[in-house]
Amino acid sequence: MGSRDSRAMLVLRRIGRNPVALLGLIIIIVYIGVALFAPILAPHDPIDQNLSKSFAPLSAENPLGCDEFGRDILSRIIFGARTSLIIQVFSVLIALVTGVFLGAVGGYFGGWLDEGIMRVMDILLAFPGILLALAIVAVLGPDLKNLIIAIGIYSIPQFARITRGSVITVKQSEYVTAARAIGESHFVTIMRYVLPNAISPIIIQTTLRMATVLLTAAGLGFLGLGVQPPQPEWGTMLSTARMYLRSAPLVAVFPGVSIMIVVLGFNFLGDGLQDALNPRLKD
Amino acid sequence: MGETGCGKSVTAHSVMGLIPVPPGRIVGGTVTFGKHGNLLDLKEEEMQKLRGKEMSMIFQDPMSSLNPVFTAGFQVEEAIVTHDRHISKKDLLSRVVGLFKKVNISDPEKSVHSYPHMLSGGMKQRVMIAMGLSCGPKLIIADEPTTALDVSIQAQILTLLKKLQKEEGSSVLLISHDLGVIAAMAKNVAVMYAGSIVEYAPVSDLFQQPMHPYTKGLLGAIPRLDRDIERLAVIPGTLPNLFDLPEGCKFRERCSEALEICASVRPRLIEIEPGHEVACHACARDR
Amino acid sequence: MHVLEIDNLVKHFPRGGLFGGEKNPVRAVDGVSLALGRGETLGIVGESGSGKSTVGLLSLGLIPKTSGTILFMGKPVDEFEGKELILFRRKAQIVFQNPFASLNPRMIIRDIIGRVLEIHDIVPKSQIAGKVGALLQEVGLRGDQASRYPHEFSGGQRQRIAVARALASGPEFIILDEPTSALDVSVQAQILNLLGDLQQARGHAYIFISHNLAVIRHVSHRVAVMYLGKLMETAPKEAIFSRPVHPYTRALLASVPKPFVTDEDIESKVIAGDIPSPTNPPSGCRFHTRCSFCIGVCEEAEPAWREVAPKHFVACHRAEEWI
Numbered sequence: 012m013g014s015r016d017s018r019a020m021l022v023l024r025r026i027g028r029n030p031v032a033l034l035g036l037i038i039i040i041v042y043i044g045v046a047l048f049a050p051i052l053a054p055h056d057p058i059d060q061n062l063s064k065s066f067a068p069l070s071a072e073n074p075l076g077c078d079e080f081g082r083d084i085l086s087r088i089i090f091g092a093r094t095s096l097i098i099q100v101f102s103v104l105i106a107l108v109t110g111v112f113l114g115a116v117g118g119y120f121g122g123w124l125d126e127g128i129m130r131v132m133d134i135l136l137a138f139p140g141i142l143l144a145l146a147i148v149a150v151l152g153p154d155l156k157n158l159i160i161a162i163g164i165y166s167i168p169q170f171a172r173i174t175r176g177s178v179i180t181v182k183q184s185e186y187v188t189a190a191r192a193i194g195e196s197h198f199v200t201i202m203r204y205v206l207p208n209a210i211s212p213i214i215i216q217t218t219l220r221m222a223t224v225l226l227t228a229a230g231l232g233f234l235g236l237g238v239q240p241p242q243p244e245w246g247t248m249l250s251t252a253r254m255y256l257r258s259a260p261l262v263a264v265f266p267g268v269s270i271m272i273v274v275l276g277f278n279f280l281g282d283g284l285q286d287a288l289n290p291r292l293k294d
Numbered sequence: 295m296g297e298t299g300c301g302k303s304v305t306a307h308s309v310m311g312l313i314p315v316p317p318g319r320i321v322g323g324t325v326t327f328g329k330h331g332n333l334l335d336l337k338e339e340e341m342q343k344l345r346g347k348e349m350s351m352i353f354q355d356p357m358s359s360l361n362p363v364f365t366a367g368f369q370v371e372e373a374i375v376t377h378d379r380h381i382s383k384k385d386l387l388s389r390v391v392g393l394f395k396k397v398n399i400s401d402p403e404k405s406v407h408s409y410p411h412m413l414s415g416g417m418k419q420r421v422m423i424a425m426g427l428s429c430g431p432k433l434i435i436a437d438e439p440t441t442a443l444d445v446s447i448q449a450q451i452l453t454l455l456k457k458l459q460k461e462e463g464s465s466v467l468l469i470s471h472d473l474g475v476i477a478a479m480a481k482n483v484a485v486m487y488a489g490s491i492v493e494y495a496p497v498s499d500l501f502q503q504p505m506h507p508y509t510k511g512l513l514g515a516i517p518r519l520d521r522d523i524e525r526l527a528v529i530p531g532t533l534p535n536l537f538d539l540p541e542g543c544k545f546r547e548r549c550s551e552a553l554e555i556c557a558s559v560r561p562r563l564i565e566i567e568p569g570h571e572v573a574c575h576a577c578a579r580d581r
Numbered sequence: 582m583h584v585l586e587i588d589n590l591v592k593h594f595p596r597g598g599l600f601g602g603e604k605n606p607v608r609a610v611d612g613v614s615l616a617l618g619r620g621e622t623l624g625i626v627g628e629s630g631s632g633k634s635t636v637g638l639l640s641l642g643l644i645p646k647t648s649g650t651i652l653f654m655g656k657p658v659d660e661f662e663g664k665e666l667i668l669f670r671r672k673a674q675i676v677f678q679n680p681f682a683s684l685n686p687r688m689i690i691r692d693i694i695g696r697v698l699e700i701h702d703i704v705p706k707s708q709i710a711g712k713v714g715a716l717l718q719e720v721g722l723r724g725d726q727a728s729r730y731p732h733e734f735s736g737g738q739r740q741r742i743a744v745a746r747a748l749a750s751g752p753e754f755i756i757l758d759e760p761t762s763a764l765d766v767s768v769q770a771q772i773l774n775l776l777g778d779l780q781q782a783r784g785h786a787y788i789f790i791s792h793n794l795a796v797i798r799h800v801s802h803r804v805a806v807m808y809l810g811k812l813m814e815t816a817p818k819e820a821i822f823s824r825p826v827h828p829y830t831r832a833l834l835a836s837v838p839k840p841f842v843t844d845e846d847i848e849s850k851v852i853a854g855d856i857p858s859p860t861n862p863p864s865g866c867r868f869h870t871r872c873s874f875c876i877g878v879c880e881e882a883e884p885a886w887r888e889v890a891p892k893h894f895v896a897c898h899r900a901e902e903w904i
Contacts, residue, residue, distance in 0.1 A: 184682055185677045185679060185682040185683040186682065186683050186684055186685040186686075188638075188643060188677075189675070189677065189683050189684075189685075189743075189746070190685070190696075191643060192641055192643060192670065192673075192674065192675045193670060193674070193696060193697045193700060193746065193749075193750070194666070194667050194670030194671065194697075194700045194701065195696065195700065203685070203688070203696075204685050204688075207685075207687040208685070208686065208687055297765040297766065297767060298765050400855075414855045414856070415629075416855055417855065444628035444629050444792065444856065445628060445792060445794070445833060445836055445837055446628060446832070446833065446836050446851075446852040446856070446871075447628075447855070447856070448836070448838075449836035449837075449838075449851045449852065450851050450852075450853075452838065453851050471765065471766065472838070473766070473840035474837060474838030474839055474840045475838050476840075477838060477839060477840050477841055477842050477843075478838035478839070479838075497842055498842045501840070501841045501842050502841075502842070511767065512766055512767060513840065514770075515766050515767050515769070515770035516766050516769075516770070516795065516840055517770075517773065517793075517795040517796050517798060517799030517800075518795055518798070518799075518840070519794055519795040519798055519822070519834065519837055519839060520839065522798070522799075523799060525774060525777075526770040526773055526774055526799070527770065528767070528770050528771050528774060529767045529770075532735060532737075
């Protein structure tokens with residue numbers, strides 16, 4: 012590995028040698044592709060109702076059949092991927108930026124600042140996650156933006172903790188002391204010496220968190236506090252399909268399977284990254 | 295004796311059959327050990343019986359070679375029980391206490407119940423030595439036994455090893471990069487470079503009359519405690535890449551006495567003076 | 582004026598008890614006084630727990646002291662702030678023991694050294710690359726190696742890079758904290774020669790911290806011997822190696838295995854016992870538990886630090902007997 016780029020290449024090569032991780036990566040690439048190109052891929056408009064086709068069976072025109080309002084399920088799954096990806100990316104981004112900032116500051120400076128930050132994180136962690144998100148959505152009102160904020164906030168402590176632990180280890184390295192000895196400011200020391208060396212567990216956490224966040228969003232959708240119909244979202248779809256579980260079980264199966272596959276994909280990749288980023292592994 | 299990457303530890307591990315396979319593989323040669331013949335022909339179970347009983351090993355880092363969750367005494371007991379299943383509990387304890395006394399561990403009756411973290415580095419190394427001695431081995435391999443220790447503690451451990459060797463009659467294969475430790479301890483010295491022995495001689499010959507240019511270079515490169523040196527001699531260059539060793543002599547590119555033949559023919563160990571073997575074309579020519 | 586003057590320096594590392602109760606602190610440095618002259622090399626030698634590395638970090642203000650004074654060019658180091666602190670960082674540098682840990686693995690060499698030039702505005706931005714190349718050449722590397730990462734270099738080469746980083750700002754003194762302990766003998770010789778050449782060319786001072794007495798003899802003008810946070814003896818190099826006074830210094834010198842075959846047996850020179858813990862150092866003279874010349878007073882009273890010969894200071898009750 013000669014440069015930053017080839018370090019990424021090294022990690023990719025390691026992922027390539029691990030079939031499970033590779034499968035995870037492929038699933039995620041397909042998922043992102045579907046989300047990005049949803050308007051091209053979807054055969055129908057996902058919110059276009061056609062009551063005459065209510066619960067229509069699988070057919071060439073509607074490969075996965077139709078739901079209670081006669082909407083094409085395949086198209087709804089495809090556009091649902093888009094909604095899920097938006098929720099995942101933005102909520103994890105909120106949690107990542109805030110959590111890494113708080114964790115890095117606490118871990119680097121230590122003392123009362125660290126104490127204060129970590130106690131607040133402990134309080135956030137003491138709530139069952141879904142309840143916390145529920146409470147936030149209940150206060151702000153259920154829509155996509157608020158859902159993202161709620162899930163983002165409840166994911167902050169995980170990032171803060173992981174970052175803090177990693178930063179505390181890296182902080183003790185001689186090159187960090189050396190950075191101070193040449194006169195680097197605290198800000199530069201954190202940004203150029205500490206964080207780049209503390210990043211591996213954060214990357215792994217980000218990947219695994221994408222899976223959890225998808226599940227939480229689906230759960231909130233299922234409870235009716237997520238994305239509101241008719242906008243397609245997998246959790247909400249699952250929730251409405253539940254009422255017709257006896258008469259039309261397939262309507263519930265497809266969003267459920269979609270959730271499962273994508274969650275597995277992120278978890279597979281996360282586990283693979285854990286091995287691939289292990290500095291003790293040599294090629 | 296040799297520097298990092300010369301193969302001194304790998305040699306010792308190979309003798310003990312401790313090279314992990316794969317990736318390691320012994321591709322040739324023999325290791326003859328007394329009446330047991332060639333150790334490389336023995337099965338793993340047979341080697342297991344020899345290890346700890348007939349031959350034992352003392353490692354460099356006493357901090358990590360003892361298991362932190364068991365007492366020091368228990369770990370020595372284990373070493374004994376492995377090779378003597380029928381020993382009684384009482385005999386076992388008294389034997390361990392005896393061993394602790396022998397290696398000068400302070401307050402042996404109490405120390406057998408101490409966990410490794412309660413002992414100092416020097417004491418831990420004594421426990422390792424007690425473990426190595428537990429079955430009265432014929433061969434003790436000591437791999438940099440004092441490198442992790444302070445000067446004053448190193449002197450104690452070296453003294454102890456010498457005393458025990460006299461009492462027990464074991465042979466010691468001492469691996470070290472420290473020329474001082476070698477001079478104080480060894481009878482015969484093999485100097486290794488890039489995987490081969492380049493010089494083999496009785497200790498006094500080696501230090502008074504080093505022949506191989508590498509040995510001479512090493513002796514010139516160390517700062518001396520007994521006199522001032524204006525400038526240390528330097529061996530130019532670096533160790534050759536072990537994946538891609540040059541043809542001929544491995545030391546040629548760093549050698550000031552290299553001849554033409556050194557580039558093409560790898561020198562073999564030749565006895566140049568009684569008991570003094572050197573692998574060097576230039577030395578062979580001068581005699 | 583001395584470059585660095587340390588007076589009665591104390592550093593205790595507190596160890597919090599589980600339920601708030603204070604345990605005994607680690608008395609890493611316990612009343613050390615030293616001075617470093619311009620262009621001089623002061624060797625500090627000691628075993629583990631002697632506090633020698635802590636003295637190094639304290640001198641640079643990298644960890645806070647407990648008490649005492651550290652003066653750089655007559656000004657207290659721990660009061661430096663803002664511009665003054667930056668100027669001090671420029672004038673005081675350090676090279677660590679482990680070249681595998683002291684260079685940021687995510688930075689190329691040009692940045693590792695270039696940052697020093699940038700922070701202290703040594704050369705205009707456009708000339709940084711050129712200056713880095715010149716520094717690399719000065720320490721025996723090639724300028725074109727600047728775009729590589731630390732892991733592409735051997736231990737000896739990395740230590741050269743660490744030396745180049747320390748040189749970049751043109752310091753008055755450099756702390757060398759066991760700079761060759763992690764290296765092979767042949768590489769050690771190269772680094773020691775390099776450090777000597779650089780001092781001759783640039784005239785900076787060194788504090789050379791090591792446990793290796795032979796290395797200390799080779800590099801130092803003056804030597805300080807530490808034991809459990811205290812100074813035992815300081816003297817010019819010739820004096821300490823030919824006429825050592827303190828029993829600890831003498832025993833330490835005797836217990837180093839010499840790289841030649843001698844008639845003397847190492848056995849007769851061994852210092853008995855373990856090094857006591859710096860959390861609970863012995864009363865009186867700290868060395869009395871292991872000293873073969875210990876008398877009653879050694880257990881009770883701390884020996885006075887006094888000049889027994891010109892520039893030769895010793896802390897031993899019986900020092901005068903051995904002059």
